[in-house]
Amino acid sequence: MPVITVEICPMEKEKKAEVARVFTEEFSRISGLPKESIVILFHELPYEDVASGGVLLADRK
Amino acid sequence: MPVITVEICPMEKEKKAEVARVFTEEFSRISGLPKESIVILFHELPYEDVASGGVLLADRK
Amino acid sequence: MPVITVEICPMEKEKKAEVARVFTEEFSRISGLPKESIVILFHELPYEDVASGGVLLADRK
Amino acid sequence: MPVITVEICPMEKEKKAEVARVFTEEFSRISGLPKESIVILFHELPYEDVASGGVLLADRK
Amino acid sequence: MPVITVEICPMEKEKKAEVARVFTEEFSRISGLPKESIVILFHELPYEDVASGGVLLADRK
Amino acid sequence: MPVITVEICPMEKEKKAEVARVFTEEFSRISGLPKESIVILFHELPYEDVASGGVLLADRK
Numbered sequence A, B, C, D, E, F: 001m002p003v004i005t006v007e008i009c010p011m012e013k014e015k016k017a018e019v020a021r022v023f024t025e026e027f028s029r030i031s032g033l034p035k036e037s038i039v040i041l042f043h044e045l046p047y048e049d050v051a052s053g054g055v056l057l058a059d060r061k
Helices: A013-031 B013-030 C013-031 D013-030 E013-031 F011-031
Strands: A003-008 A038-045 A051-052 B005-009 B039-044 B050-052 C003-008 C039-044 C050-052 D001-008 D039-044 D049-054 E002-006 E039-044 E050-052 F003-008 F038-042 F050-052
Touching: A003 A013, A013 A038, A013 B050, A013 E050, A038 E050, A051 D001, A051 D013, B005 B013, B013 B039, B013 C013, B013 D049, C003 C013, C013 C039, C013 E050, C013 F050, C050 E013, D001 D013, D013 D039, E002 E013, E013 E039, E050 F011
Parallel strands: A003 A038, B005 B039, C003 C039, D001 D039, E002 E039, F003 F038
Antiparallel strands: A003 F003, A038 B050, A051 D039, B005 C003, B039 D049, C039 F050, C050 E039, D001 E002, E050 F038
16 A cells, blocks of 8 residues: 655656666565555656746756 | 545546546535535556556556 | 545544545446555645635634 | 645646745745755646546536 | 645644745735635644655754 | 655654665666755555555554
């Protein structure tokens, strides 16, 4: 049942696959819960939908 | 004010409409809160943005 | 894998149990996904942690 | 570290930039935390992914 | 329907009330949506439930 | 800016510290982003606030 949500800017599918694999293995190891019970959700946000310090990332580039 | 967020893989609009209708009616019946106060948000995620057991759903198919 | 998050003010355990049962049955019926794959999370928030129309619910009572 | 998530229907980039600027300045002023520590995330949802009163916004129009 | 979620460390009720009031007024002004439609949720997290740079805030103090 | 939210049942502080450390190091390694930019939030939920297969975890024990 653990649900891990990752809010990120656009990321290649291969990197998301590696994050999902590593996070699941590590969380299972630390918590003792089975890997099958762990759900990971990626929310991929465009640069105009994220702000840090009051400025959209799209306006920083 | 109750806010219900539904994280799903792609789903037809008609099914989302039925989920929204049924969840709102049932939650209103059980809680006693008016239907108008209930907000439902769907986060529709592509198969490469969801993992179960450490594997992206896109890599399972 | 569907994950349904319900943000609510304090609610009796029996009502949460009924919401969980009904939402899971209905979502499974509408989506065709097995009930075992559906996770429901309740975020129970105190009245001073929810605002509507700019006013905390704790200040409305 | 404060993370502010804004769930909205589609909104122009300029308005999101203004929301990000104002929310960051005001939250920094009220909390005393530096603006650089504040993250704002917009989840822009299509009208068929939001329901109020049991009806999708896409079916209200 | 806009739903604004604020993830914070413990904060006095008066400050949350001011955040709720100001965010609602400013979001209504910028978006043109009525204040009554805006919901704000605070998720107040203990210092051991937040990490930055890989370290729990509780271990920083 | 990446924000990782972990929804879990009660977990010892030491395990949360290890999850925070490992997730931050691994995400930084895979994404190339600096560790300082990564925020991790734990939402620790009581057993009566989580359901799987339509049954609250509190009613499973």
